Amino acid sequence: MTNWTPFIYGLVAVYLLYYLANLAFDLLKPRGAETGESSLMISLADLEEPIDASEYSPVLNVNVNHPQELLSSGEISSSGGVLFGGIMELAANDAIFFTKQIPS
């Protein structure tokens, strides 16, 4: 039957062997591997969906052949007879027309 003392000695010996093997492995390992050249870093923030250029409308909605612009008398400095409150009301109606189309 084993005693406690040889058992502890045995355990210490096994641990020391393990520790030395670890140390030896670290020291003898080739240095080149430590430079981290092969390490791969993935930034999750960069995994975004690619930009879909096809969804771009290639031209702006400024139409050169637009009759309204050809007939324009220059820069708008007044609202053309509509009061500012009227413009806001018209805009609100437009907005209601568009927002109604959002499914809910």
Added chain:
Amino acid sequence: MVIAFGNIKPGTGKSTLLLLLASYLAGKEKKKIYLIDMQAGGTLGLLSERSAILEHQLPFEYYHCDLSHFELLYARLGAERDAYVLVELPSSMHDERIMGVFSKLDLLFCPFCYDRPTLNSTIYFASLAKRIKTGISLVFLPNRIVSSAGYEFKQEIDALLRQISPLSTGIGEHIGFQRISSLQLDSQLIERYCATLDLIYSHYLAKPE
């Protein structure tokens, strides 16, 4: 070129995206860049105060101006043809002097997020801009896009917005935006959005002569 950022809903990223674009343009071109902040007590004002304390060498000039002084400031800055004037429009549109500002714009960016209240305000703002100046070049700019999140009815909303005006590629959410503490942006943040900004630049800013 006068480029404005506007939306009647506060917090859609007008100041941040304006600052991002200004910093990007400063690195891209040698033109003069002016920032006009029309928002009373807005983000840009606070950031500029901090930049003044820290004595930052900024690649652009910052001006705060209200509706009554816009014409004067524009007369000074607009005289320089080869410059970028970036304007942050006020959130409140209840002043008819805003029409004078709209008439000066070459391009209007409307940043928005895909939540219902913001969409409603965005569509109203766009409708108002179109009513004030019929041929205005307005571009919708989706902001705070989280790549891992799904947005309900995104396709339908995109199609709807395209009926009104072109829709740009989105600006993704990034922690760097929350860490902005002065008008001087971290170069890494600009680099990160370089591809998106390049696309926006080539589509809307590079003039088709």
